[in-house]
Amino acid sequence: MHTRILPIALSLALVTAACASSSAAVPGDAPEPVTYEALISEITTSGHPTVVNSWAAWCPPCRSEAPLLSTAAETNEDVQFIMLNTKDNPGNAAAFIGEAFTGVPMTHYADSSGAITFELGGGRGLPVTFFYDSAGSLVQVHRGILDEPTLAFYLDEIKR
Amino acid sequence: MEFTLLGAAALGVSGFWLMLRWEAKRGNAAGCALDLWDAGLTSGAVGLVVGRLVAMAQVGINPIADPAQIILVRSGVSTAGASVAALLMFGFLARKSFLSSADAIGPSVLAGLAGWHVGALVTGSWLGTVSDLPWAQTVQGSDITRHPVELYAAALYVVAAFAIATWKQKGRPPRGAPAGLSLAAAGGAMLVTEPVRISLTGGPIWLYVGAVVTGFGVATWSILRQRSQT
Numbered sequence: 001m002h003t004r005i006l007p008i009a010l011s012l013a014l015v016t017a018a019c020a021s022s023s024a025a026v027p028g029d030a031p032e033p034v035t036y037e038a039l040i041s042e043i044t045t046s047g048h049p050t051v052v053n054s055w056a057a058w059c060p061p062c063r064s065e066a067p068l069l070s071t072a073a074e075t076n077e078d079v080q081f082i083m084l085n086t087k088d089n090p091g092n093a094a095a096f097i098g099e100a101f102t103g104v105p106m107t108h109y110a111d112s113s114g115a116i117t118f119e120l121g122g123g124r125g126l127p128v129t130f131f132y133d134s135a136g137s138l139v140q141v142h143r144g145i146l147d148e149p150t151l152a153f154y155l156d157e158i159k160r
Numbered sequence: 161m162e163f164t165l166l167g168a169a170a171l172g173v174s175g176f177w178l179m180l181r182w183e184a185k186r187g188n189a190a191g192c193a194l195d196l197w198d199a200g201l202t203s204g205a206v207g208l209v210v211g212r213l214v215a216m217a218q219v220g221i222n223p224i225a226d227p228a229q230i231i232l233v234r235s236g237v238s239t240a241g242a243s244v245a246a247l248l249m250f251g252f253l254a255r256k257s258f259l260s261s262a263d264a265i266g267p268s269v270l271a272g273l274a275g276w277h278v279g280a281l282v283t284g285s286w287l288g289t290v291s292d293l294p295w296a297q298t299v300q301g302s303d304i305t306r307h308p309v310e311l312y313a314a315a316l317y318v319v320a321a322f323a324i325a326t327w328k329q330k331g332r333p334p335r336g337a338p339a340g341l342s343l344a345a346a347g348g349a350m351l352v353t354e355p356v357r358i359s360l361t362g363g364p365i366w367l368y369v370g371a372v373v374t375g376f377g378v379a380t381w382s383i384l385r386q387r388s389q390t
Contacts, residue, residue, distance in 0.1 A: 060228045064235035067219030071360055140301065147234045149285035152358040157302055160290075 028097030030090040031083070034109035036116045042082070042107075044136030049158035050080040052130040054117040057085075057092040061145040062127040066100040072151055073104050079155060081106040086126060087114045133158045165234050168279025175275025176200055179268040179321055188328045189264035194254050196265045200272070203250040208233065211242025240367045259336040259382075266342025267325040273346060274317035280310035288356040307356040313349050320345035334386035340378030347371025 043050045053069055055062035073081040083106050085093040090110065097108055111117055114124065121141050122128035131140040131154045140154050180196055183189050189196060215236035216223050223230055254261035280286035287297060288309030296305035324338050324345070351368040 060226070061232055061235065063226065064221070064229045064232040067221070068235065068360070075360060145232060145234045147283070147285065148236065148360055149280075149358065150283075152360045153285060153287065155360075156358050157304065160304060 028094050028099075028102060029108070030094040031085045031097070031108035031110040033112065034084075034116070036119045039082070039084075039109065039116060039120075040136075043080075043132050046080050046136075047134060048078060048080045049134050049155075050082060050130075050132040050136070051155070051158075052082045052084055052120065052132070054084045054086045054111070054120075054122055054126055054128045054130075056088040056126055057096040058088065059126045063096065063100070065127060065146050066096075068146060068148060068151060069106075070101060070104045072155060073106050076155055076159075077105065079159065083108045084111050084117060085109065086111045086117050088112070129154075131155075131158045133160075164283040167282040168276055171279040171282070172272045172276035173201070173204075175278075176268050176272030179271030179325070180265075183264070183267060183325055183328075186325070186329050188267075188325060192261050192264035193257060194261045194264075196261070196268065199250055199253040199261070200265055200268065202253060203246040204272075206249040207242040207246030208237065210245035211237040211239065214238035214241030240364045243367060243371075259339060262339030262342075263328065263333075263335060263337075266339045267321040267328070270317045270321035270324070270342055270345055273349075274314040274321065277310045277314040277317065286310040288353075288358055291356070309353050309356045312356070313353045316349035316352065317345070320349065334382040336382035336385075337379045340375045340380075340382060342375070343378065344372045344375025347375065 039052070043052070051069075051072070053065075055066070057063065069081065069083075073079070081104075083097075083101065085097075085108065088110070093110065101108070117126075117128055118124065120128075120130055121138070122130065123143065125143060127145060129142045129146055129151075130138060131142070133139050139158050142150065142154065177197070180189075180200075209230070212230055212233055213223055215238040216226075216229060218238065219236070221229055229235070250262070250265070251258060277286075284299070286308055287299065288307040290304055291307045292305065293307070295308065297308050298305045320342070324341055327333055327341075328338050347368040347370065350363065351365070351372060354363050354365065354368070357363060
């Protein structure tokens with residue numbers, strides 16, 4: 001009997017959650033291309049801890065962790081957040097930036113070939129998040145989707 | 161793909177199963193007609209999905225537009241949404257004998273929560289705020305020692321689970337009191353460990369306080385009701 005109850009409850013929950021409105025997306029600016037050297041220079045000379053997140057609009061885990069990264073950027077003004085749009089269509093990237101990152105204090109760059117993410121040490125998969133301390137030293141590379149405790153922990157580490 | 165979360169879930173389910181077995185051998189669930197294993201897992205599964213949907217709704221992700229994201233549990237599950245949904249689901253499944261079923265399953269749920277928190281060792285998110293205490297731990301690549309906060313929570317859950325189970329076995333508590341104390345312990349362990357947790361937005365304190373107050377309220381009501389009947 002319980003196996004019949006489960007689908008009903010899940011369907012109700014799904015419909016309820018679907019009723020939650022999401023704001024209409026306004027396309028953001030397409031991210032500007034950047035070189036590996038320029039990116040490293042920005043990380044090492046900023047004087048702030050830095051989080052670099054390699055993402056793409058076609059990558060569901062990247063889209064899913066975007067609200068968490070937005071919250072982190074808004075609540076950690078002393079940390080520089082660089083979003084590296086990787087192997088993506090510029091139009092789709094701009095649309096998702098408008099949907100998820102409007103007004104969030106972040107810098108957006110494009111890595112159309114994925115070479116920069118690879119050179120940073122991220123491999124080929126997405127998402128990848130790099131955590132640098134204020135001296136520009138790489139503290140942690142997190143491959144895969146971030147959860148809140150993990151992100152909060154590494155932010156705490158790079159701010160010390 | 162990451163499978164660490166599955167490892168943590170497996171530890172949680174294992175803790176739940178082990179305590180159910182331990183209790184069954186001592187006759188602590190003898191008066192309960194409900195299949196506790198079935199009800200517990202169903203409630204947990206419903207709680208997980210509803211918690212994920214609530215978390216998605218809170219950040220503006222529409223599950224109809226992005227259905228693939230529902231399975232990305234790691235990107236966020238609402239603790240409050242999951243807890244309330246799991247409790248409601250269990251209440252529905254156990255509607256014919258709610259108090260005795262809740263008494264029977266309470267310690268096992270606490271053991272399952274203990275397993276889930278130990279699972280933070282697998283997911284790598286088991287450390288809290290900075291600490292110089294002798295048992296403070298650090299992660300590879302860091303020289304900062306921290307509270308093993310998830311192990312604190314797990315230890316509290318284990319102690320509470322065995323204390324309530326032993327009380328049921330030897331103390332013959334009034335119906336509803338073990339369930340109330342289990343609920344209070346579930347919220348209390350999180351409330352006590354919250355100050356040493358690292359979080360972006362803070363935990364749902366209102367949920368923890370609500371569980372403690374409601375749990376103690378139910379337990380007190382059960383004891384007073386029994387006294388008035390004797």
